[in-house]
Amino acid sequence: MEILDSLVIGAGQAGLSASYHLSRRGIDHVVLDANRAPGGAWRHRWDSLTMADVHGVASLPDAEPPSGSGRANEVVPAYFAAYERSKDLPVVRPVRVDRVESVDGLLVTHAGERTWTSRTLVNATGTWTQPHLPSYPGIADFAGEQWHTQDYPGADHFRGRRTLVVGGGASAVQLLGEIALVTDVLWATRRPPVWRTDEFTPEAGHDAVALVEERVRRGLPPASVVSVTGLMLRPQEEAARRLGVYDRRLPMFTRIEPNGVRWADGRFERVDAIVWATGFRPAITHLAPLHLRGPAGGVQLDRHGTTAVADPRVQLTGYGPSASTIGANRAGRAAARGVATWLAAHPSEVLGAPADEAG
Numbered sequence: 115m116e117i118l119d120s121l122v123i124g125a126g127q128a129g130l131s132a133s134y135h136l137s138r139r140g141i142d143h144v145v146l147d148a149n150r151a152p153g154g155a156w157r158h159r160w161d162s163l164t165m166a167d168v169h170g171v172a173s174l175p176d177a178e179p180p181s182g183s184g185r186a187n188e189v190v191p192a193y194f195a196a197y198e199r200s201k202d203l204p205v206v207r208p209v210r211v212d213r214v215e216s217v218d219g220l221l222v223t224h225a226g227e228r229t230w231t232s233r234t235l236v237n238a239t240g241t242w243t244q245p246h247l248p249s250y251p252g253i254a255d256f257a258g259e260q261w262h263t264q265d266y267p268g269a270d271h272f273r274g275r276r277t278l279v280v281g282g283g284a285s286a287v288q289l290l291g292e293i294a295l296v297t298d299v300l301w302a303t304r305r306p307p308v309w310r311t312d313e314f315t316p317e318a319g320h321d322a323v324a325l326v327e328e329r330v331r332r333g334l335p336p337a338s339v340v341s342v343t344g345l346m347l348r349p350q351e352e353a354a355r356r357l358g359v360y361d362r363r364l365p366m367f368t369r370i371e372p373n374g375v376r377w378a379d380g381r382f383e384r385v386d387a388i389v390w391a392t393g394f395r396p397a398i399t400h401l402a403p404l405h406l407r408g409p410a411g412g413v414q415l416d417r418h419g420t421t422a423v424a425d426p427r428v429q430l431t432g433y434g435p436s437a438s439t440i441g442a443n444r445a446g447r448a449a450a451r452g453v454a455t456w457l458a459a460h461p462s463e464v465l466g467a468p469a470d471e472a473g
């Protein structure tokens with residue numbers, strides 16, 4: 115049985131960064147990725163999202179930033195593909211990991227019939243595969259269409275359909291900006307959006323990340339970084355703003371009916387389609403057998419930001435404060451350091467249980 119020093123799950127920005135830094139340290143590993151081809155979640159972004167729409171994709175370690183002005187779901191995957199090739203990263207795909215178990219002090223990663231055994235693990239599975247759909251009474255009886263950001267078909271699809279966009283984040287703002295130009299659109303959010311009118315400085319970004327970091331250090335479920343940075347309308351959303359779309363926000367309805375949504379005071383709005391721009395959750399269900407989640411509901415990470423306190427063999431990247439391309443880059447480096455630290459401290463435990471398990 116081959117025992118790898120480390121195994122990376124996921125080949126998005128976080129996984130590629132981790133793999134690059136593990137390689138530089140001479141730590142043997144493989145990267146397992148569920149996608150058929152390079153690109154991480156960027157492969158699946160909607161077609162109308164161009165490089166002019168994204169806030170900026172950070173360059174991968176020791177590489178130039180992505181260039182090109184076309185669709186984000188083409189430009190970034192091409193950039194990742196070239197990076198994997200030029201750095202000779204050991205990515206194996208398509209491999210969807212089902213579960214990771216701890217067996218006799220080693221980590222055993224399962225994907226269908228296949229298994230990999232490693233001493234440490236870097237999880238870099240992002241959030242895209244775990245869309246969050248809130249539960250509302252009547253949701254299953256809605257006769258119209260329901261979409262999530264994850265499978266958003268493009269604004270044209272909604273032509274002629276009265277559409278309700280739900281959610282208070284950047285994706286909701288962006289989708290409203292497109293859909294408002296082709297049909298009658300409504301916007302509902304649980305909390306009023308926090309608009310940002312000042313310039314988004316690096317200091318403001320740092321403060322936002324620090325807030326999420328603090329939650330993760332306390333073992334709370336991470337809030338998204340975007341949720342603490344505030345929202346800005348960009349030139350692309352100007353036409354929708356002039357139509358008043360962003361001023362006509364509704365509070366959340368209390369139930370969904372076959373032809374629309376109803377509020378507690380009895381008010382009803384007819385809608386033909388609902389777009390849930392309600393975000394994503396960390397895609398970490400395959401780690402459940404490792405019992406990393408604490409009583410507060412999140413995975414507590416140490417002060418360096420990637421090592422799981424409950425099992426320091428495991429690094430979590432792209433989780434909480436590192437859920438941005440720049441954060442994922444940094445987390446990849448921190449994770450490789452965390453792996454190297456663990457391996458150096460446990461040289462003779464290849465076949466034995468780690469002290470915390472044995473004890």
Ligand code: FAD
Pocket residue numbers: 123124125126127128129146147148149153154155156159167168169170171172209210211212238239240241242243285397400431432433436437438439440442
């Ligand atoms: P991902 O890119 O999601 O990669 C995870 C990989 O893991 C995928 O390849 C997936 O197939 C694989 N995987 C998942 N589960 C498994 C499994 N069980 N087994 C094997 N493989 C698995 N950030 C910015 O910095 N700038 C921006 O402009 C920006 N724009 C954004 C726009 C949108 C619409 C969204 C939704 C996010 C945006 N972000 C942006 C956030 C940023 O894209 C993410 O934080 C970052 O790309 C996440 O990288 P990642 O490597 O953690 O995850």
